[in-house]
Amino acid sequence: MGDTNASSQRREVTLERLWDKLQAYGSGDWYPYHMPGHKRNGWGALPPELAKLDITEIDGFDNLHQPEDLIKRLQQQAAVICGAEESFYLVNGSSCGVLAAISAAVPQGGKLLMARNCHKSAYHAVYLRGLEAEYLYPNLLPDYDICDAITPEQVKEALLRDPSVSAVLIVSPTYEGRIADVQGIAQVVHSYGIPLIVDEAHGAHLNFAQYFAEYRLTNSNLAGADLVVQSTHKTLPALTQTALLHVNGRIIRRDRLRRFLQIYQTSSPSYPLMASIDNCLSYTAQYGxxxxxxxxxxxxxxxxxxxxxxxxxxxxxxxxxxxxxxxxxxxxxxxxxxxxxxxxxxxxxxxxxxxxxxxxxxxxxxxxxxxxxxxxxxxxxxxxxxxxxxxxxxxxRENLPFVKASNRVIGLAKAWDSKVEWRYPEECQGCVSGGFVSLYPPGIPLLVPGEKIEEEHIKAINRWLTMGLSVTGIRMEEEHCSLAVLV
Ligand SMILES: Cc1ncc(COP(=O)(O)O)c(C=O)c1O
Structure with missing residues (x-):
């Protein structure tokens, strides 16, 4: 981050802090004839100190869905700190940021080029918007069964093969901390006039990369991405569910982005959560x-x-x-x-x-x-x-099946809405998956609805279950597992 940003940061952090305002309000004599129903009092095990701070959009506290005052200023400050043109507070985690980013960047029924090791929220956007997904398959790190980050060469090759996609989505850092050359990928993607979305859920700390001495890392806003999603709650000291969505450049229509944020975010955003984002960013910018x-x-x-x-x-x-x-x-x-x-x-x-x-x-x-x-x-x-x-x-050991090209029989959106029956894994080989099967965490799907179930998928599921790993998307009855397949 350059000097100009740094000095504007120092100016900006003198803004009124949301926690302070909540504290002051909670200690005042205002009587709440409004939601939430605890009326700022403890109730059973609900601690009064928590209830005292938990308000909704009352006078003086602005509105996340139409920010004009306090929240507008806080979001502007977030953009300055994170090197973005515009930033949005998220109280439904990066999940809602990923949903909104994809929905804004790709038209209904359009095509998205996405890394196969994306979080399930990206697949959910594909489902909800009836998209066609083309995949970028990450390489495995030599000597480790870990997906590496997607490379600019992989994106270039995929776009040459199919230039009809409306946007590209990658994950960086990955769950295991692999960081992509976002700058190189952004150049490739922009040469096609389309936007790059970076799921940087695991990289909110990169907003403060200027504080690391040995790491020459930057966040994806500064590396040229159009949409960047960050979970403040994952790698920064902020409360669970808090996250940020950043937007840059002219490709993304901001009105569409706002529309989708209104759709995917709760209409009753939590003020303690928003105060926690404010505290985390402003305190870190000042004292980090x-x-x-x-x-x-x-x-x-x-x-x-x-x-x-x-x-x-x-x-x-x-x-x-x-x-x-x-x-x-x-x-x-x-x-x-x-x-x-x-x-x-x-x-x-x-x-x-x-x-x-x-x-x-x-x-x-x-x-x-x-x-x-x-x-x-x-x-x-x-x-x-x-x-x-x-x-x-x-x-x-065998390689992880999700880093190899999957065999898609029908599209995800159609498959997930189709009729399924549940069968034992041994009976599923050659069938079409009717659901997502993932190791959780991190929730990267081994099988996506509409993909053909191969022997290696069944082996992987059996191995995972034998090891006691947590597999989602399967049904367990007593000792027996079953998978959803299309009928
Ligand atoms: C890569 C990635 N993106 C998005 C998410 C969703 O983040 P959140 O839990 O903040 O909704 C996760 C969650 O683990 C993730 O690993």
Missing amino acids: REPFRQFEARFLKLLQELESLQKLRILRGDDRQDIGKLVISVRGTNCNGKQLYERLLQQYHLQPEMAAETYCLAMFTVGDRQEGYDRMRDALLETDRQLESCREFETE
């Missing part, structure tokens, strides 16, 4: 340099301390690996990702973010204390000493 420096130093030190691991492996930072995502690979050991996850949870009381077949993911942010680094380090070093190397297990 030192906490971010400490975060970076602690994370790098942890990586260094884990260099002595003999069997577990940590995905090491190259310049495309984000700060804060600790990907612990169990490949080559006698345990799987879920067993490591359970061990960290049960034995050490460390709650990881997720488990996959061959790795476990722990997240660190600017909100962590030193204790979080120390406890993870000690647990991993001790676990590593107790594990055994195991070559055999490694050779049994």
